[in-house]
Amino acid sequence: MVGVDINAAAVAxxxxxxxxxxxxxxxxxxxxxxxxxxxxxKHYREFYGFSANAIQKGMTLEEVxxxxxxxxxxxxxxxxxxxESYSSELLANRSGARSKNHEEVHxxxxxxxxHVYTENLGWVVTHEDITDELLQSETVQKRKLELERQNIRLDAAVNNIPIGLCMMxxxxRxxxxxxxxxxxxxxxxxxxxPGTQLEVILGHLFDEGMSAGGSGSREDYITWRREVIAKNEYGKNIxxxxxxxxxMQHHPMKDGGWVSTHEDITExxxxxxxxxxxxxxxxxTDLPNRIEFLEQMAxxxxxLQRGEMAAVLYIDLDHFKAVNDTLGHAVGDEVIKQAAVRLWGTTRESDLLARLGGDEFALLLQPIDSADAAARVADRIIKAMGAPMNIKGQQIEIGASVGxxxxxxxxxDTDTLVKxxxxxxxxxxxxxxxxxxFFEAGMDAELQQRRLIEAGLRMALGRDEFRxxxxPLLGLRENQITCVEALLRWDFEGRTVSPTEFIPVAEETGLIAAIGQWVLNEACAAxxxxxxxxxxxxxxxxxxxRQRDLVAQVRRALTGAKLDPARLELEITESLLLGDSESTLKALHELRAMGVRICMDDFGTGYSSLSYLRSFPFDKIKIDxxxxxxLASRADSQAIIRAVIGLGQSLGMSTTAEGVETEEQLSLVRAHGVSEVQGYLFSPPVSGEDLLDLLHTAVEIAKAS
Structure with missing residues (x-):
């Protein structure tokens, strides 16, 4: 039957x-x-977790x-x-257009x-699980964001490294x-x-002033650079x-490209x-130092081996140590700088002037045709250095000695000439x-002797070699011994070494500090x-x-000997007061406040002796x-003696005449009013035992004179 067939077909x-x-x-x-x-x-049910019988046809949207x-x-x-939101969305979607929405389910x-709306059916709705897709998309997005962040960090790092970087x-390209x-x-x-051709950049570099060896055309430069890179010969170049x-450093890569670094190393x-x-x-002074001098000397x-002449002049500033010690290092430095300028003015363009250290300079004369030429340069140096220097308002005179x-x-060779x-x-x-x-044969022996003196001084105190x-000094008004000067002697290797020979060495080496302390202690005890x-x-x-505890040393010596400070006289030379060093004047005032008498020794031998009498109220002046x-034969000497004695009297200072050896000298200084006399007329330096005998008979000796 047709109806049955139709129904069967519909069922199928x-x-x-x-x-x-x-x-x-x-x-x-x-x-x-x-x-x-x-x-x-069933997928709809599974997405939302509905069981097979949980939902039925005809259920309302609200129930579901x-x-x-x-x-x-x-x-x-x-x-x-x-x-409310879902139904509103469905109602708004009646036009037939497809709409989408995301829902989170269990x-x-x-x-x-x-959602798609049709007049016959209503709303046809599809449901698709996109969880994995979203996760994958989110991962991709995260990776993309991370990559962007890495690129930003890379750009920041690359752009902030202190050298230029380029990759081709x-x-x-x-x-x-x-x-x-x-x-x-x-x-x-x-x-x-990216993509800019190398030739474009190389052309720009040439235009900016870079070239191969400083010559050639723009094309030559580009060709040369390309060939060097192609041969992988670039490496490191400046x-x-x-x-x-x-x-510039060139680093080839495996793929045929390269990375180059570019660093401005000007600074x-x-x-x-x-x-x-x-x-x-x-x-x-910015002069060559000892290292540079010796290298150029070499x-x-x-x-020299071929017989060509060259001269080495060693120059030492005279009296610089006294300037540095008394005026301070700042003035000493200025003296060195002015000395360097003056020395430079005595040289030729071909000469080499160097500062070796301290107050020592060296000058290499080359070429030179005779020893006389070196002598003429030495004369110019001595003349230039002999002129006074005006430093910080003070006139300073030094000088120079030249070897x-x-x-x-x-x-x-260098070593021999320098030595x-x-x-x-x-x-x-x-x-x-x-x-x-000039150098002479035998000078080496003198230097060896000086070194022997220095070595001996270092052990002299321990060996009890000093004495x-x-x-004595005779007071003319009292007509008796009023003071005794303690003088240092050194018995070394079977002879008595002259103080003029060992005292400068002791001062240069600093050994005078310990020796001076010993003298002070021994003299006070005697x-x-x-x-x-x-x-x-x-x-x-x-x-x-220069010792900070000098005042304390004097105090200890007096205390140890139980000696009244008024019975101690300390003799200093004018060089000590050069520049009125504050620390020196402070020490002198402290010593005088203790009751110690301060004497200016060798008065009249310095450059401005009179000015120093204003620096400090001395108790005594010793006329050199x-x-x-x-004195007996020169009226000017008598006039000077008379003036100094008168100056001392007006300033309330006593005066001592050193080196009185004749009756005529004694009569003259006595007539001019000198306070004390010292010299071989009365007594040479004697031992401590002989001095005691002399003190007991001092009055008779004075009367006899």
Whole structure:
């Protein structure tokens, strides 16, 4: 029957449709225009967790939403709120256009719903689980964001490294470069884009001033650079660009491209040059130092071997130590700088002047045709250094001593010439300073003797080799011994060494400090055994005033000997007061406040003796023995003696005439009103035992004279 056939066909179609709906890979349901459930498949039930009998045909949308909410779907929204929003969305979608929405279902899964409205059926809704797709998309997005962040960090790192960086591919196209690279070569922005050809950048570098060896055309430069890179020979190179020094390093890559680094090392090279200069030049004068001088001296040895002449002059500033000790290092430094300028003015362009250290300079004369030429230079040096210096309002006079060695006669190598010039300098200084001396055979023996003196001094105190002798001073008004000067003697290797020989060495080495302390202690102890009216005079070296505890040393010596401070006289020379050093004057005032008498020794031998009498209220002036020698025959000497004695009387200072050896000298100074006399007329320096005998018979000796 046809009807049966038609019905069977309809059933078959329905079963086929049902099978198709059940097997499609996403959920499916239909809502009637009245929001009632018409049909659905198993995926729809599974997405929302409905059991097989939980939902029925004809259920309203609101009922299904409430049931769905109970199963954990649509978290974060109440069922009523979800129903209102969902139904409103369906109603708004009656135009037939397809709309999509995302819903969160139980288990945290995400379902994408798509709605299509038809007049006959209502709303056909598909449901697709897109959780994995979203997760994958989110991962991709995260990776993309992380990659962007890494690129930002990489850009920041690359652009903030202190050197230029450039990467090229195998075809010579720019891959990446950083900001320092662009700044170094002043590259336009258009040249910084990836893909820029190497030739374009090389052409710009040439235009900026970079070239191969400083010559050639633009094309030559580009060709040369390409060939070097192609041969992988570039490595490390230094180029100059607009007075800047660029260090360029080329690093090939496996793919045929390369990375190059570009560093502006101008400041580094300048610092290296400064360090090299400082290592070989004196910081105070900027003259070559000992290292530079000896290195350049060594270059003359070949000429000396061929018989070419060269002269080495060793120069030492006279009296500099006294200036430095009394006026301070700031003034001493200024003296050194002015001395360097003056010395420079005596040289030729071919000569080499150096400061070896302290107050020592050296001058290499080359070429030179005779020893007389070296002598003429030495004369100019002595004359230049003899002129007074005006430093900080003070007039300072120093001078210079010069030792000369002329090669090849005085040496064929640097060491010999330098040593012999130093020996000649020592000789010049020993002969009175402000002079020059050529090297002579035998000078080495003198230096050895000086070194022997120094070595002996270092052990003299421990070996008990020092002793004191005493020379009395006769008070003319009292007609008796009023004071005794303690004089140091040194018995060394079977002879008595002259103080003029060992005292300068002791001062130069600093040994005078310990020796001076010993003298002070011994003299005070000896004076304690003399009659109470007799004072003891002790000479102090300027070096001793550099000791911060000098006043304490004097106090300990007096206390240890139980000697009245008024019985101690300390004799100082004018050089100590050069510049009115505050620390020196402070020490002198403290000593005088203790009751110790302060005497100016060798008055009249300095440059401005009178000015020093204003610096400190001395108790006594000792007139130097040099005025006594021709006192009887020269009226000017008598006038000077008379003036000094009168000056002392007006300032309330007593006066002592040193070196009185004749009755005529005694009569003259007595007539002029001198307070005391000292000299061989009365007594030479004697031992402590002989002094005691002399003190007991002093009155008779004075009467006899």
């Amino acid at each position: 179609d329905a079963l086929l449709l049902d099978a198709a709906l059940e097997n499609i890979p996403y959920g499916f349901c239909v809502w009637s225009p009245q929001f009632r459930l018409v049909m659905w498949n 939403v409430h049931l769905s909410h109970k199963l954990g779907n649509h978290p974060g929204q109440s069922p009523d709120a979800f129903y 288990g945290g899964r995400i379902v994408e719903t798509a 591919d195998a075809k010579g 720019l891959v990446i470069c950083n900001e320092p690279y662009a700044r170094i070569y002043n590259l336009p922005i258009s040249y910084l884009r 180029h100059e660009l607009n007075n800047r020094i660029i260090l 580094q090279r300048q610092n290296e040059a400064r360090i090299h200069h400082l290592a070989r030049h004196d910081a105070l 270059r003359t040895e070949a000429g 000369i060695a002329v090669g090849p006669g005085d040496g064929l 012999n010039a130093d020996l000649a300098l020592y000789k010049a200084k020993s002969e009175g300073r402000s002079t020059y001396h 004191l002798v005493y020379q 004076a304690a055994t003399w009659p109470g009216h007799v004072r003891v005079a002790v000479n102090l070296s300027p070096v001793q005033f 023995r040099s005025f006594m020698r021709d």
